[in-house]
Amino acid sequence: MMGRKDEYQSKLEFIDLNTFVPSNHILRQINEKIDFSFVYNKMEKYYSKLGRKSLDPVLLFKMLLIGYLYNVDSERVLEQEVNLNIAYRWFLGLDLSDTVPDHSTFSQNRRRRFKDSTVFQEIFDYIIDLCIENGLVTGEVIVTDSTHIKASAAKDKAEKVVVEKTPSHYLNTLEKEAKKIEKELEDKRIESGKKKRGRKSKSSSTEKISVIKTDPDSGLLNRPGKPSGPHYLAHASIDTKNGIIVDIHPSAGNINDCEPFIDRLNVIQEKFELNIKNVAADKGYDKTKIHHGLKTLEITGYISPIGYTTPFDTTSYKEFTYNIDTDTYTCPNKKTLTFTHLRKKETDNYLKTYSAKSKDCKVCPFRECCFGETASKRTISRPIAHELLEANTQRAKTSEYKAFQKLRRVWCEGSFGTLKSKHNLYKTYKRGIEKISEQCLFSALALNLKRIIKVMN
Numbered sequence: 423m424m425g426r427k428d429e430y431q432s433k434l435e436f437i438d439l440n441t442f443v444p445s446n447h448i449l450r451q452i453n454e455k456i457d458f459s460f461v462y463n464k465m466e467k468y469y470s471k472l473g474r475k476s477l478d479p480v481l482l483f484k485m486l487l488i489g490y491l492y493n494v495d496s497e498r499v500l501e502q503e504v505n506l507n508i509a510y511r512w513f514l515g516l517d518l519s520d521t522v523p524d525h526s527t528f529s530q531n532r533r534r535r536f537k538d539s540t541v542f543q544e545i546f547d548y549i550i551d552l553c554i555e556n557g558l559v560t561g562e563v564i565v566t567d568s569t570h571i572k573a574s575a576a577k578d579k580a581e582k583v584v585v586e587k588t589p590s591h592y593l594n595t596l597e598k599e600a601k602k603i604e605k606e607l608e609d610k611r612i613e614s615g616k617k618k619r620g621r622k623s624k625s626s627s628t629e630k631i632s633v634i635k636t637d638p639d640s641g642l643l644n645r646p647g648k649p650s651g652p653h654y655l656a657h658a659s660i661d662t663k664n665g666i667i668v669d670i671h672p673s674a675g676n677i678n679d680c681e682p683f684i685d686r687l688n689v690i691q692e693k694f695e696l697n698i699k700n701v702a703a704d705k706g707y708d709k710t711k712i713h714h715g716l717k718t719l720e721i722t723g724y725i726s727p728i729g730y731t732t733p734f735d736t737t738s739y740k741e742f743t744y745n746i747d748t749d750t751y752t753c754p755n756k757k758t759l760t761f762t763h764l765r766k767k768e769t770d771n772y773l774k775t776y777s778a779k780s781k782d783c784k785v786c787p788f789r790e791c792c793f794g795e796t797a798s799k800r801t802i803s804r805p806i807a808h809e810l811l812e813a814n815t816q817r818a819k820t821s822e823y824k825a826f827q828k829l830r831r832v833w834c835e836g837s838f839g840t841l842k843s844k845h846n847l848y849k850t851y852k853r854g855i856e857k858i859s860e861q862c863l864f865s866a867l868a869l870n871l872k873r874i875i876k877v878m879n
Contacts, residue, residue: 439511439517442512443509443513447509448872449491449509452513453513455874456549456871458484459480461479464544464545464548477523477527482523482531484513484514485523486500487864488503488510488514489846490845490864491868491871491872493843493844493846494846495846497525497528501524504516505522546863547693547694549871553870554694556878559661559664562663563663563699563702563826563829564662564687564702565702565703566660566703566707566834567703567830567835568656568658568679571656571675571861572653573634573651573652573654573850574849574851575634575637575640575652577650577651581635634652636652639654639674639853639858640653640674640853641654641674641675641677652675654672654673655672655673655677655679656670657670657671657672658671658837660833662833664873665837665873666870666873666874667869669690670862672855679707680712683715684715684716684718687701687715687719691719698719699722700822701716701724702723702724702826702827702829703725703726703830704830705726705728708726708814710772710806710808713810713814714806714807723814723817724818727811727818741754746809750776753778753788755782757778757786759802761775762775772806773803774805775803776801778800778801779799780799783798784798837869840869841865845865845869847861847865
């Protein structure tokens, strides 16, 4: 006989939400492995010791985390989901009769309490410290890349402005190297009795960029194979042992991928006292200044070579030999080309120029095929620390390079795909680099927690 539930009668029941959450549920596994009480210590300084009690900061943090774990990109929708989902309530410590925090609570806390704070970065870093303590992060191999995030801004509301270029720390090390070389060259000129070369002081370099009026912190992305318009970039560094993202740093979409690279590696080393031994990146990072920065940090780089050409022909009758001890070149006619001056290109790269003597070139049998008719002598230009580029090219032929590049493709491309499709990093409704940083940190934290649980189970 067919049954039918015609009437609903209210009844008093005692319900334990714990019984409704399966043992293999991701929220239960996270709750068992991670003690979130440390959040109280991180947030205590942002709360007054007087007045009415606030909402539990751990509850607010975990509720935001749920949104990133389950790809809920609206805090208004997140409030509704928590209200209906038993597992979410259990994770937050809310009974069925408890009121779910209003979505406006997050924006008010973000705007008032946590404005200009580093609390979310501190929470992210605490989890990384736990990973290092438990051997989940080693620093043996770090892979890096960036991915674009669609900004909440209008492309047509942009204006051109001139801004001053401020080189990052790693570029400053290259500046110091250039000044050191120039001083050594000037000292040699004085010792040989030559007149001191006068130099015009250069004004600080500037560039013209497009600034988006609706979100000035974003930038116009304009690269082959990439979507155009206002975007942010998320620069991520990932430890390859378990794919843990140890650092994620947002920037405007018109910033070169390699710009923050060395600075972020330096931050990781100092913050976590992590001894990074090797790094791998794509050819966008194969620049002299990057290799110089890696040398400064004592890190070995396995970077895809661009396939640059040497600044001189390498056919048999034009083959030049470099002597590293004397910092000179020797031409096929056994004449010496000495280092004469340093010049700076617009790309912020420094070139050392080596010149032969005019009297040697004048009678050289290879003159016609060595350089043009208008020139009086042969010159060669090579970047500062050119040998670092050559060393990287040699490393690209090793088995380690192939293995590290494979890890880079697996962890970087795989992580970015997951962050975008499952953890709220495809686009943003927020504006300003501070809010984008919060989004990047929570998205990376959600993925890290999933990978931590997978390893620890």
